[in-house]
Amino acid sequence: MIKTIKILWIFYLKLLIPALLFSLLLAFQTGFSIGNFGFCFLVMLPAFHFLIYELRLKREYVFFANFGFSRASLWIITASIGFVINIISKLL
Template identity: 60%
Template sequence: MIKKLSILRIFYVRLLIPAVIASLLMCFSLGFSAGNFGLCFLLFLPCLHFLIYELRFRNEYYFYANFGLSRLFLWIFTCSLSILVNSITKFL
């Protein structure tokens, strides 16, 4: 279990940092609010997942598959995480 969490951390370090930075930049241009940040994060995280892991580092899915994390699971987790952050920021 701990090994899978550390593998997920490796996966999301490459996604979360650019997604947060891009969301903050877009949010500041739209007028900063928590709701705007959540909406931008909802849009940027899946887009960055697609750009980074589907186009640029396509073969890294094999690395994650060796640890029992399928492509479908990673996509579902990415979309769930972006929806969760968006839902949390809507109530702030």
């Protein structure tokens, strides 16, 4: 279990920092609110997943596949994290 969390942390560390920064930037440009930030994060997280792992680092999927994470499962987790953050921000 700890190994799985560490592997996912390696994957999402490359996504979370730019997604958070660009989400904050977009949220401030469109009138900052927590709900607006959640929506921007929902859009930016999959966008950075695509840019970083589909275009730039295609071969890193093999590393994650060796630990049992398919490309589809990583996309599903990415979308789920975005939706959860969006829902939590709407409730706040």
